[in-house]
Amino acid sequence: MADDTTDTKSSNQMWGGRFASGPDAIMEEINASIGFDKKLFAQDIRGSIAHATMLAHQGIITTDDKDKIVHGLNTILSEIEGGNFEFSRQLEDIHMNVEARLATLIGPAAGRLHTARSRNDQVALDFRLWVKEELQKTEQMLTGLIAAFLDRAEEHAESVMPGFTHLQTAQPVTFGHHCMAYVEMFGRDRSRVRHAIEHLDESPIGAAALAGTGYPIDRHMTAKALGFREPTRNSIDTVSDRDFAIEFLSIAAIAGMHLSRLAEEIVIWSTPQFGFVRLSDAFSTGSSIMPQKKNPDAAELVRAKTGRINGSLVALLTIMKGLPLAYSKDMQEDKEQVFDAAESLELAIAAMTGMVRDMTVNTARMKEAAGSGYSTATDLADWLVREAGLPFRDAHHVTGRAVALAENKGCDLAELPLSDLQAIHAAITDKVYDVLTVEASVASRKSFGGTAPSEVRKQIAFWRARN
Numbered sequence: 281m282a283d284d285t286t287d288t289k290s291s292n293q294m295w296g297g298r299f300a301s302g303p304d305a306i307m308e309e310i311n312a313s314i315g316f317d318k319k320l321f322a323q324d325i326r327g328s329i330a331h332a333t334m335l336a337h338q339g340i341i342t343t344d345d346k347d348k349i350v351h352g353l354n355t356i357l358s359e360i361e362g363g364n365f366e367f368s369r370q371l372e373d374i375h376m377n378v379e380a381r382l383a384t385l386i387g388p389a390a391g392r393l394h395t396a397r398s399r400n401d402q403v404a405l406d407f408r409l410w411v412k413e414e415l416q417k418t419e420q421m422l423t424g425l426i427a428a429f430l431d432r433a434e435e436h437a438e439s440v441m442p443g444f445t446h447l448q449t450a451q452p453v454t455f456g457h458h459c460m461a462y463v464e465m466f467g468r469d470r471s472r473v474r475h476a477i478e479h480l481d482e483s484p485i486g487a488a489a490l491a492g493t494g495y496p497i498d499r500h501m502t503a504k505a506l507g508f509r510e511p512t513r514n515s516i517d518t519v520s521d522r523d524f525a526i527e528f529l530s531i532a533a534i535a536g537m538h539l540s541r542l543a544e545e546i547v548i549w550s551t552p553q554f555g556f557v558r559l560s561d562a563f564s565t566g567s568s569i570m571p572q573k574k575n576p577d578a579a580e581l582v583r584a585k586t587g588r589i590n591g592s593l594v595a596l597l598t599i600m601k602g603l604p605l606a607y608s609k610d611m612q613e614d615k616e617q618v619f620d621a622a623e624s625l626e627l628a629i630a631a632m633t634g635m636v637r638d639m640t641v642n643t644a645r646m647k648e649a650a651g652s653g654y655s656t657a658t659d660l661a662d663w664l665v666r667e668a669g670l671p672f673r674d675a676h677h678v679t680g681r682a683v684a685l686a687e688n689k690g691c692d693l694a695e696l697p698l699s700d701l702q703a704i705h706a707a708i709t710d711k712v713y714d715v716l717t718v719e720a721s722v723a724s725r726k727s728f729g730g731t732a733p734s735e736v737r738k739q740i741a742f743w744r745a746r747n
């Protein structure tokens with residue numbers, strides 16, 4: 281950086297072009313967080329009202345001053361909500377913007393609000409409140425997505441589709457069962473959200489700068505007023521902790537990963553080659569050059585949002601890594617990551633809920649695909665074990681030969697004449713054809729959590745009761 285003998289007006293050649301003067305302007309630019317932390321205005325004001333009320337209750341400020349403060353803060357809240365508030369970068373952040381305006385509105389009493397607190401516990405409070413609300417919103421949105429899947433699963437408890445491993449046809453499953461796999465995934469995400477709410481449900485206010493305060497404050501009172509279970513227990517940890525933000529980002533990253541897998545399946549399923557689902561015009565776009573195209577852009581963007589969310593998680597982990605206790609200004613960089621990830625996650629869940637509800641499922645096409653690729657080969661092997669007493673390994677071998685023969689003849693397993701099957705193994709009878717259909721295959725898989733329609737319906741009932 282230039283030393284103070286250089287002309288600050290001309291500033292640094294490498295990066296100074298946009299600065300009217302030297303270091304001061306740069307300092308303001310790097311230091312100010314108002315550009316993004318103004319998003320915390322409602323939480324900041326709520327926190328200040330709770331703090332002032334507690335200060336008056338404890339006799340630390342007068343009731344008269346408290347009333348002025350609360351009235352002034354409510355005025356500021358309406359000003360900001362009504363778009364009649366001028367945020368100033370010189371005032372750095374939301375905390376000082378609000379406090380400065382309070383001083384203009386109510387005079388010297390405003391100066392008493394910051395008694396027994398610091399911006400360190402204040403920002404920890406505001407941000408925790410914001411993340412808590414966001415988690416609650418995420419919980420509701422996941423519930424909506426799960427509900428959409430439950431409806432589709434019920435509708436398609438019997439619709440047969442190919443199940444894949446390695447994206448190669450494996451065994452027939454039902455579309456309802458496949459939908460319920462996502463219910464399990466998003467159900468786990470939602471339970472992670474609920475745990476995170478429990479983890480963060482402690483009030484930071486009153487930790488002050490890092491050491492607590494000599495004023496006779498009541499942290500239990502502010503905790504209760506702000507809807508927290510209890511106050512945090514260590515003032516140093518309180519102002520240096522951002523686990524709640526990192527937990528939010530971790531949950532968002534895992535949910536984003538789930539959403540991207542779903543997005544990828546929708547992209548694949550909606551290709552003409554698969555043709556399993558059709559997205560409505562509401563969730564697709566056309567091509568400016570190829571008139572025949574209908575692109576699953578919403579699904580592709582959901583798939584891509586994962587990149588931003590993962591980036592935010594890694595960014596905040598990296599920001600926090602190696603920071604000495606307690607507060608360091610590095611921690612100001614926490615908010616944009618969380619705000620951006622929250623916006624991406626909300627959009628992704630909303631878009632996916634829309635797509636899941638909206639997509640048309642082509643059951644005929646799914647069924648046709650379910651029967652191809654020798655998907656009932658395992659059923660033939662199981663039949664040989666059950667009806668002919670073969671060890672599974674031998675049955676596997678016999679079935680392999682049947683598949684090879686069908687492949688040579690260019691037909692399905694069920695299309696092989698009995699004489700062909702008996703030439704491979706003499707114990708095979710015409711009863712075997714009963715298990716070679718896809719419907720028989722799925723209906724037989726009644727093991728707990730299996731794909732049989734009866735099992736799928738049990739799982740739907742289980743989730744309906746807890747959604």
Ligand code: ARG
Binds near residue numbers: 313317373607
């Ligand atoms: N804007 C700051 C942040 O977001 C508020 C806390 C500032 N504290 C301080 N001691 N400078 O972290």
